[in-house]
Amino acid sequence: MPPLADLIAELSELIAIPSVSADPAHQGDVAAAAEWVAERVRRAGGVAEVISWGERPLVIGEIRASRDADSAPTILCYGHFDVQPPDPLELWESPPFELVDRDDWLYARGTADDKGQLYMLLKAAELLAAAGELPVNLRFACDGEEEIGGHSIVDWVATDERGADAAIVFDSGMVERDVPAFSIAVRGLCYFHVSVRTGRRDLHSGMYGGASLNAMHALMQTLAPLLPPHARLPAELRVGIVPPSEKEQAGWASLPAGPA
Ligand SMILES: [Zn+2]
Structure with missing residues (x-):
């Protein structure tokens, strides 16, 4: 393992590139950060190229396993090289x-x-x-527009025919110092637009007020039973849930307590 100071010096190079994807003035910096990442893949003995995908670059590269590369599993590694704008600058204690x-x-x-x-x-x-x-083949697919909700990486994955045996999306935190976290699943998201109409036309509130059904009230009544009444979803929404195994529960119990 190289001395920590060497690692910090290398990371400093990437940090020093102000690759702010939200600011068009930094487009060149986003491209420079892409080159930096591609160069690191090459330096590790791999191949990498910066490709244009829409307006922003993607870094696509790979490093072959040290032995038996043809039969070794392949892992797709993702990270993003763009950053959020650093404003407001006066709140920084050191240059961003x-x-x-x-x-x-x-x-x-x-x-x-x-x-x-x-x-x-x-x-x-x-x-x-x-x-x-x-021990494994590594493929790298990195983007420079994660911070602005870009989908170039998703589009690239959709067109990629080679695939991988597993993927690492390394864009998350640690449980605490020296305890890295692997998020092996996410709970997903349901997204709906709901329209509620209770009358064929607008009614004057002063004339019909309390007597006619209010769309807002109807919506609230519809949604209220779906909310967890006692920190648990209603039984109907829990159908099909696989209970955690003893091993999982023991693993969770070993974690530090989160915020109450
Ligand atoms: Zn991120």
Whole structure:
């Protein structure tokens, strides 16, 4: 393992590129960050290219397993190299694009989302490959528009025919220091537009007020039974849920308590 100072110096290079995707003035920086990431894949012994996908770059690359690459599993690694705008600048205690160590915490825009994580993937791949111990094939697919809700990476995945045996979306946090978190599932999202109409035409509130059915009240009455009355969803909405195994429960019990 290289000295920590060397790792921080390398990460500082990526951090120093102000790849703010929301600001068109930084488009060149987003491209520069893409090049930086591609170069890291190459430095690890892989191949990588920066491709244009719409208006923004994607980095697509791969590093072959050290042994038996043709039969080794393939992991697709994702991280994003763009960052949120750093404003308001006056609230920063140190320049946003300068990686600073304060009390054992690294501060700078993108350190925790997502340049730090992406760098860890790239560096781990480089070190394992250099040692001849990379046990899997790695594919990299990284974008520069995650922070503005871009979908270039999703579109790319949809067109990619090679696929992978597993994917790492390394864009999340740690449970606490020295305890990394693997999110193995998300709870998903249901999104609806609901329209409620209770009359064929508008009615004057002064004339019909309390007597006619109010669409807002009808909507509230419809939705209220769906809410968890005692921190539990109604039974109808729990149909089909697989109870957690004892092993899962024991794992959860070992985690630090979250906010009450
Ligand atoms: Zn992120």
